[in-house]
Amino acid sequence: MNPTQINRTLSAAEAACRASGARLTAKRKNVLAVLLRSQKPLSAYDIVDQYSQDYGEPIPAMSVYRMLDFLANENLAHKLNSENKFLACAHINCSHHHGTPQFLICCSCNKVSEIAIKSDLITALRDTVKEAGFQLQSSQLELDCLCADCAQRSPTCADT
Amino acid sequence: MNPTQINRTLSAAEAACRASGARLTAKRKNVLAVLLRSQKPLSAYDIVDQYSQDYGEPIPAMSVYRMLDFLANENLAHKLNSENKFLACAHINCSHHHGTPQFLICCSCNKVSEIAIKSDLITALRDTVKEAGFQLQSSQLELDCLCADCAQRSPTCADT
DNA sequence: CACCAGATGATATGGTGTAACATAAGCATG
DNA sequence: CATGCTTATGTTACACCATATCATCTGGTG
Numbered sequence: 001m002n003p004t005q006i007n008r009t010l011s012a013a014e015a016a017c018r019a020s021g022a023r024l025t026a027k028r029k030n031v032l033a034v035l036l037r038s039q040k041p042l043s044a045y046d047i048v049d050q051y052s053q054d055y056g057e058p059i060p061a062m063s064v065y066r067m068l069d070f071l072a073n074e075n076l077a078h079k080l081n082s083e084n085k086f087l088a089c090a091h092i093n094c095s096h097h098h099g100t101p102q103f104l105i106c107c108s109c110n111k112v113s114e115i116a117i118k119s120d121l122i123t124a125l126r127d128t129v130k131e132a133g134f135q136l137q138s139s140q141l142e143l144d145c146l147c148a149d150c151a152q153r154s155p156t157c158a159d160t
Numbered sequence: 161m162n163p164t165q166i167n168r169t170l171s172a173a174e175a176a177c178r179a180s181g182a183r184l185t186a187k188r189k190n191v192l193a194v195l196l197r198s199q200k201p202l203s204a205y206d207i208v209d210q211y212s213q214d215y216g217e218p219i220p221a222m223s224v225y226r227m228l229d230f231l232a233n234e235n236l237a238h239k240l241n242s243e244n245k246f247l248a249c250a251h252i253n254c255s256h257h258h259g260t261p262q263f264l265i266c267c268s269c270n271k272v273s274e275i276a277i278k279s280d281l282i283t284a285l286r287d288t289v290k291e292a293g294f295q296l297q298s299s300q301l302e303l304d305c306l307c308a309d310c311a312q313r314s315p316t317c318a319d320t
Numbered sequence: 321c322a323c324c325a326g327a328t329g330a331t332a333t334g335g336t337g338t339a340a341c342a343t344a345a346g347c348a349t350g
Numbered sequence: 351c352a353t354g355c356t357t358a359t360g361t362t363a364c365a366c367c368a369t370a371t372c373a374t375c376t377g378g379t380g
Contacts, residue, residue, distance in 0.1 A: 023377095043367075044367070044368080045367075061367090061368085062368090062369080062370095065367095084367060
């Protein structure tokens, strides 16, 4: 994402927080900016490092976790449970409403694409789960994939 | 699982390992037995504790990880990536071939059900992923659910 | 200004996982 | 049975992820 897009996205995030009565403080905004500038999901400690590089002041890991919680609650960021990493929501700028996102994670280069799976597929999944006697609570999926670039390079994925 | 079933399953596991040329050593078998006796997925350190309780001798965490790797390679156990926990494969006794399993995880009581999602649903998922320019590498899904028992008690799930 | 609530900082600690190297146990062969 | 190879297990140290707890700061309100 280029700097112009990032600024536009940060403005949109501010507007969204104003609308919901949440306070997007300077540091929370910086953490979001770090995520936006990253091409890949970051761990909380990655963010700590990047933050001090980008802003010239250290930030405690504890604070980063809290800011990530905040951002996730405001739907400005997501957590990848399978990787213990975080990324900015890909749709902060979009005006339309978004359901629970799904993530395609390249197991080779760690690139992540946030997509919205067709609702009928999610419904089918929900029905299948119901048949097994469970209720689907969240439709956030994290799928182990290979991105096009990496697929071209090698036919299989050796990593975890 | 009752003791009789466990013994039967352990025998099946032994047979499977013999067939594949893998060595199901006594300790590996014990780790598998710990998993089989558990109603819930266990962390490696849970297994360390339970192992020493059940067998009266301590086992290093490192060894448990290695034994879990072994069991996972032999398809005798699975790892829940979203929870960093492990469980015995539910189909060690079954004779038919099994594809990649899917897991329904109760976010309230942590009970897990291992199911096989209909192949056409998986295919649809694979196609959706392909449209997004990715290749699905693993069809192991870990779905955040509420089991029937917990759903009866409360309509929603507050936990992570 | 005094107060309160929310945000952030500091410290400590626990859980998860692996790297690197040492030791022991099974198994072939001469 | 001695040798040596391969595999399994033990030991130690360490890195990373995450949270609990308490302290401090900041911004807004009366």
